[in-house]
Amino acid sequence: MNDILTKLVEMTAFTSFTWGTVLMLLISFLLLYLGIKKQYEPLLLVPIGFGVMLANLPMAGLGIVDNSLVQAADGSYMNLMDIANNFGIMNFLYYTLIKTGLLPPIIFMGVGALTDFGPMLRNLRLSLFGGAAQIGIFTVLIFAVLVGFELNEAASLAIIGGADGPTAIYTTIKLAPHLLGPIAISAYSYMALVPVIIPLVAKWTMTKNEFRIHMKKMDKEFPPKHEIKHLKTTKIIFPIVLGVVVAIFVPSAAPLVGMLLFGNLVKEIGANTSRLADAASGPIMNTATIFLGLTVGATMTAEVFLRAQTLGIIIGGFLAFAISVAGGIFVVKIYNMFAKKKINPLVGATGLSAVPMASRVANEVALKYDKTNHILQYCMASNVSGVIGSAVAAGVLISFLG
Numbered sequence: 596m597n598d599i600l601t602k603l604v605e606m607t608a609f610t611s612f613t614w615g616t617v618l619m620l621l622i623s624f625l626l627l628y629l630g631i632k633k634q635y636e637p638l639l640l641v642p643i644g645f646g647v648m649l650a651n652l653p654m655a656g657l658g659i660v661d662n663s664l665v666q667a668a669d670g671s672y673m674n675l676m677d678i679a680n681n682f683g684i685m686n687f688l689y690y691t692l693i694k695t696g697l698l699p700p701i702i703f704m705g706v707g708a709l710t711d712f713g714p715m716l717r718n719l720r721l722s723l724f725g726g727a728a729q730i731g732i733f734t735v736l737i738f739a740v741l742v743g744f745e746l747n748e749a750a751s752l753a754i755i756g757g758a759d760g761p762t763a764i765y766t767t768i769k770l771a772p773h774l775l776g777p778i779a780i781s782a783y784s785y786m787a788l789v790p791v792i793i794p795l796v797a798k799w800t801m802t803k804n805e806f807r808i809h810m811k812k813m814d815k816e817f818p819p820k821h822e823i824k825h826l827k828t829t830k831i832i833f834p835i836v837l838g839v840v841v842a843i844f845v846p847s848a849a850p851l852v853g854m855l856l857f858g859n860l861v862k863e864i865g866a867n868t869s870r871l872a873d874a875a876s877g878p879i880m881n882t883a884t885i886f887l888g889l890t891v892g893a894t895m896t897a898e899v900f901l902r903a904q905t906l907g908i909i910i911g912g913f914l915a916f917a918i919s920v921a922g923g924i925f926v927v928k929i930y931n932m933f934a935k936k937k938i939n940p941l942v943g944a945t946g947l948s949a950v951p952m953a954s955r956v957a958n959e960v961a962l963k964y965d966k967t968n969h970i971l972q973y974c975m976a977s978n979v980s981g982v983i984g985s986a987v988a989a990g991v992l993i994s995f996l997g
Contacts, residue, residue, distance in 0.1 A: 611653030615897030622900075623647035623892070626780070635787035639760060639888050643780065646892020649685065656683045658896040662772065665690065689890045694772070698887045699765035700854040703986070705880025706761075707858025708872045710950065710982065712833055714975035716823060721942055721973055725980025727926035728946025729988045731756030731919030736992075739911050744904075747771050750992040752908055755782045756915030757985025758789070759948030764891065765851060766989045769997050776895035777905045781912035789949045793941075793956045796920040801940050805928070806964040808939040810973045817936040827863075834860040841987060847997065848990020852983060920944045923977070938973075945974040946981040954978045 626644030630637040650658035660682050665673045672678075672690065679687035692698050715722045732753045739749035747770040754766045755778065763782040767775050785792065797806075823829050834856035842849040858875045861868040923943030931937045941957040954974035961968045 613897065615901055616651045616653055619651040619895065619897045619900060620648060622895075623651065626892075629784075629787070636783050638884055639783045640787070642885055642888025643783070643892040646685075646889040647776075647895045648892075649889070650893040650896050657685045657893060659689050659890070659894045660686055685890065685893045688886060689893065692886050693764075693768060693775075693890050696765055696768050696850065698883045699761040699768075700850045701883040702761045702880055702887065703851050704854040704858040705876045705883070706950075706982070707834075707855040707860075708862045708876035708880075710855070710859055710862075710979060711975075712830060712859060712979055713826065714972050715977075715979045716826065716829055716833060718973060718976040721938070721976035722980035724923050724926060724943040724977040725946040725982075725984045727943060728919045728923035728977070728981055729757060729984050730922030730926075731915045731917070732985075732988050732992075734918050734922075735911055735915035738914070739907075742907065744907070744911075745771075747996050748774060750996050751778055752911045753915050754985070754989055754992065755785065755912035756919040757948050757981070757988060758782075758786055758916060758919065758953070759982065759985045760786060761887075762851060762948065762985050762989045764887070766992060769993050773899070774904075774908065775891060776900055777908045778912070779891045780895070781909055785912055785916045786949050786952070789947075789952045790956050792916060793920055793944050793953060794960050796917050797924065797941060797944055797957075797960060800921050800924050803964065805940050806961060807968065808937050809965060809968050810939055810942075810970050811968075813936050813938075830863045831860065834863070837983070841983075841990075845987055845990040845994065847993040848987045851986040851989065855982065855986065916947075919947060923947075939968075939970055941970060942973050942977050945978040946984065947978065948982045948985045950978050950982055951975060953981075 623644050626640050626647060629635040630640030630644060649655065665678055665682070665686070667673075673681075675687060675691055678690055715725075734753075735756055736749050736753035739752050740746055744752060751763070751767040751771040751774055754763045757763070760779065760782045764775065764779050767778045771778075838849075838853050838856040841852045858872070861875065862872040923946040924940040925943070927938050927940040927943035931940075939961060941961055945953040945957045947953045954971055954977075957974045958969060958971040961970045
C-alpha cells in the first residue's frame with residue numbers, strides 16, 4: 596500500500612516545485628491579469644503569460660530547452676522531428692517558427708496591411724522625426740555596454756526603444772536569443788504603458804506654450820507649397836520604391852521592411868487584392884501572434900528569467916523608451932529654433948512604432964491644453980515613419996553585429 600501511495604505521489608508534480616517555479620507562475624498570473632483585466636496589450640500578454648505558465652509547470656516538459664541541447668558543435672541543428680520527440684511540441688514550435696525568424700516578418704506583413712502611409716506622404720518633413728526618435732536605441736546601446744552587457748546583448752536590449760515588439764523579437768533572435776523572453780516582455784509591457792510614458796516625458800521636457808502650438812493654424816499661416824495630386828497612385832508606388840531602396844542600403848532590414856511594405860501594397864491596390872490584405876491583417880496575423888506569444892513565453896523558465904541581468908533589461912528598456920520619446924521632442928525643439936512654421940513637439944514624441952496608440956495619446960495630451968488643437972494626423976506622419984525607422988535601425992544593428 597505504501598508503495599502505491601509513493602508512486603501516486605511521484606507521478607504528480609508536487610515534489611518538483613521550487614521557489615523559482617512558484618515565482619515564475621506568479622509572474623505568469625500577473626501577465627495574464629494585466630492582459631485580461633487591465634487590457635494591457637491583451638493580444639500579446641495573454642499568450643505570453645500563458646506560455647510562461649506552461650513552461651514553468653514542473654514535469655510538463657513545455658519549457659524551451661537550452662540551445663546547446665539541440666545544436667551540434669559544428670553549428671548544425673537536430674532535425675525538427677527529433678526535437679519534437681526529445682523535447683516536446685513547444686520546442687518544435689520554437690525552433691520552427693521563432694528560431695528561424697519566420698513569425699516577426701509575418702506579423703509585419705499584417706501591420707503593413709493595417710497601415711496608412713497617407714499622413715506621412717502628405718507631411719514628409721514630419722516623417723523625419725520618426726528617425727530622430729530612434730536616438731534612444733543607440734544611446735542605451737552605449738550605456739548597456741558600459742554597464743557590462745555584451746555588444747550583441749546591448750543591441751537587443753536597446754531596440755526596445757523603438758517600441759516595436761516584433762522588431763525587438765526579430766533582433767533578439769538574430770543577436771541574443773538567450774534573452775528573448777525578458778526582452779519580449781519588456782518591449783510589450785512598455786508598449787502597453789505608452790499612455791503613461793509619453794505624457795510623463797512630455798511634461799518633463801515641454802513648456803505650456805509648446806503644448807499649445809496649433810498645427811492647423813500653422814498650416815493656414817504657412818500653407819504647404821507642394822501637394823500630392825495623385826495620392827492613390829503615390830501610395831501604390833511608395834512601398835515598391837521604398838522596399839527596393841531599403842533592401843539596397845540595409846539588406847538585413849529587408850525581411851521586416853519588405854513584408855511590411857508588401858502588406859501595405861496589397862491594401863493600397865484596393866479591391867483586386869483586398870482578399871490578400873484581409874488575410875494578412877486577419878487570420879494570418881492572428882495565428883502568428885498566438886504562436887509567437889506562446890513560444891516566447893515558453894522561453895521564460897526560472898533558470899533563464901530569474902537573473903540580475905533581467906532587472907538590467909527592464910531598467911534599460913524603460914530608459915531606451917523614454918529617451919526615444921525625449922529625443923523626438925528635443926529634435927522638434929531644435930527644428931523650431933530655425934523654422935517659422937512651428938511644430939508641436941508632441942509630434943516628435945510619437946516617432947515610435949506603437950501605431951496608432953502613440954498618436955492617440957499625443958493628441959489627447961494636446962487637447963488638454965487646447966480643445967481645438969487636433970494633431971492626430973500630424974502625429975501619424977511621425978508615428979508611421981517610426982515603424983520603418985525602428986526596422987531599419989534593427990537592420991543596421993544586425994548587419995554590424997549579426
